[in-house]
């Protein structure tokens with residue numbers, strides 16, 4: 001249930017629980033990482049609601065956006081903002097929540113990329129920005145730790161091709177490079193936007209075996225996020 005605290009809407013009784021956001025480029029391995037941690041008791045994992053972005057009442061805003069970003073970028077990102085907010089305010093079922101991306105990266109990375117690359121009209125960017133500012137001012141979006149899967153754009157591009165999601169077949173390497181640069185400016189160089197929690201950087205170009213080993217090595221740091 002939501003109640004009001006210091007002028008913001010907050011979820012009740014979740015002060016001691018911890019929330020981790022898993023951030024990274026497209027096909028960097030976030031879902032794979034979440035699958036690994038989902039086997040741990042006391043952790044609930046929330047994946048990105050991509051299936052909704054591919055099918056809202058029979059329409060596919062993700063596919064439309066990749067076909068014509070100038071026309072459909074606002075449509076997709078409005079829906080991403082709504083569905084991510086829905087994830088953030090969902091009552092916690094376990095003491096630890098790991099969730100894939102956040103309403104912050106939706107705005108700071110993906111909306112920013114559309115706008116900076118000239119594919120989002122100024123008015124669309126202004127409307128999304130005002131919505132975002134209103135949401136973070138009025139609704140508590142808890143986060144204790146950001147885990148950043150740091151990859152090279154080339155690695156993501158190869159994994160993306162291998163995953164072969166229909167809508168993403170049109171994505172060029174340059175798109176992945178732009179997303180990479182925005183993530184690095186935000187979470188590593190602190191050059192763009194405020195970072196709302198400490199960042200744990202995990203190099204993620206490695207093969208699966210080494211990645212699983214690295215997840216295990218970082219388990220304590222992740223589980224103790226709010227201590």
Ligand SMILES: Nc1ncnc2c1ncn2[C@@H]1O[C@H](COP(=O)(O)OP(=O)(O)O)[C@@H](O)[C@H]1O
Pocket residue numbers: 024025026027028029030031032033159160162163204205206207208209211
């Ligand atoms: N360390 C890895 N080495 C090789 N392939 C990987 C690795 N991690 C994930 N993959 C593969 O890359 C693709 C994208 O991974 P996924 O976890 O879905 O990324 P994301 O959720 O970040 O988009 C999938 O096909 C997955 O099986």
Ligand SMILES: Nc1ccn([C@H]2C[C@H](O)[C@@H](COP(=O)(O)O)O2)c(=O)n1
Pocket residue numbers: 024025026027028030048050062076077080105106107110111168
């Ligand atoms: N705000 C966002 C978030 C994600 N997307 C796109 C990028 C991918 O094509 C897809 C899911 O991303 P993944 O989990 O595979 O990294 O959704 C977007 O356009 N805007």
